[in-house]
Amino acid sequence: KAGVTQTPRYLIKTRGQQVTLSCSPISGHRSVSWYQQTPGQGLQFLFEYFSETQRNKGNFPGRFSGRQFSNSRSEMNVSTLELGDSALYLCASSLLGLAGGRTSLGSYNEQFFGPGTRLTVL
Amino acid sequence: TQLLEQSPQFLSIQEGENLTVYCNSSSVFSSLQWYRQEPGEGPVLLVTVVTGGEVKKLKRLTFQFGDARKDSSLHITAAQTGDTGLYLCAGQSRRDSSYKLIFGSGTRLLVRP
Numbered sequence: 001k002a003g004v005t006q007t008p009r010y011l012i013k014t015r016g017q018q019v020t021l022s023c024s025p026i027s028g029h030r031s032v033s034w035y036q037q038t039p040g041q042g043l044q045f046l047f048e049y050f051s052e053t054q055r056n057k058g059n060f061p062g063r064f065s066g067r068q069f070s071n072s073r074s075e076m077n078v079s080t081l082e083l084g085d086s087a088l089y090l091c092a093s094s095l096l097g098l099a100g101g102r103t104s105l106g107s108y109n110e111q112f113f114g115p116g117t118r119l120t121v122l
Numbered sequence: 123t124q125l126l127e128q129s130p131q132f133l134s135i136q137e138g139e140n141l142t143v144y145c146n147s148s149s150v151f152s153s154l155q156w157y158r159q160e161p162g163e164g165p166v167l168l169v170t171v172v173t174g175g176e177v178k179k180l181k182r183l184t185f186q187f188g189d190a191r192k193d194s195s196l197h198i199t200a201a202q203t204g205d206t207g208l209y210l211c212a213g214q215s216r217r218d219s220s221y222k223l224i225f226g227s228g229t230r231l232l233v234r235p
Contacts, residue, residue, distance in 0.1 A: 004164070033223070035225075042210075042225055042226070042227045042228060043165070043210060043212075043225035043228075044225070045222055045223055045224070045225075048221075055221075056220050056221050056222060057220075058222065090164050090165075092164070097221075098214065098221035098222065098223060110167050110170070111167065111223075112167075113157075113163075113164025113165050113166070114164050115162065115163050115164050116163075116164055
């Protein structure tokens with residue numbers, strides 16, 4: 001089974017620009033969560049999409065937005081980029097999403113992370 | 123604001139030694155997960171603990187969830203160079219109908235041959 005893929009892997013932008021990152025979850029997974037990882041703040045939750053609806057949201061400004069398509073692929077958009085937006089952006093897919101619980105097979109719901117997109121803002 | 127504090131932040135040990143990483147919070151979590159992340163990759167889930175006092179073993183790794191579900195520990199016995207990486211704990215919390223996964227700051231482990 002193919003893992004989570006993220007494109008592009010590396011991106012360089014300048015302040016004020018906008019950027020769109022893409023995430024393709026594992027086939028059959030309906031939940032995609034996005035995270036920002038920086039050396040100073042660590043891994044922080046941005047938002048979660050489940051069946052095309054934003055279901056949970058972290059504490060990030062409105063410049064960070066996302067969407068999910070009917071095939072569960074998700075995109076994250078950051079507008080008016082700032083230097084502090086430089087980070088590794090990770091997406092994670094799961095069967096049941098952050099609500100968790102056990103799958104029909106009895107295993108605990110698990111999030112699978114992609115390799116991330118490293119965004120550098122100059 | 124819910125916080126998860128991990129300690130130590132950095133750990134450099136010799137192969138064969140034992141180590142323990144701690145994850146502490148003042149908040150209660152419905153479950154707690156441990157991940158390992160290697161350079162250039164996303165975190166990989168090692169274990170999920172859901173019951174207070176629960177202990178899970180994964181080969182040489184032992185995970186414990188505190189009785190009050192506010193803290194957790196990861197113990198590695200006879201560390202190997204392949205254990206090198208960033209270890210992250212993450213607590214799942216629920217407020218009203220909103221769920222969040224809150225990550226600790228991480229423990230960077232280097233196992234020297």
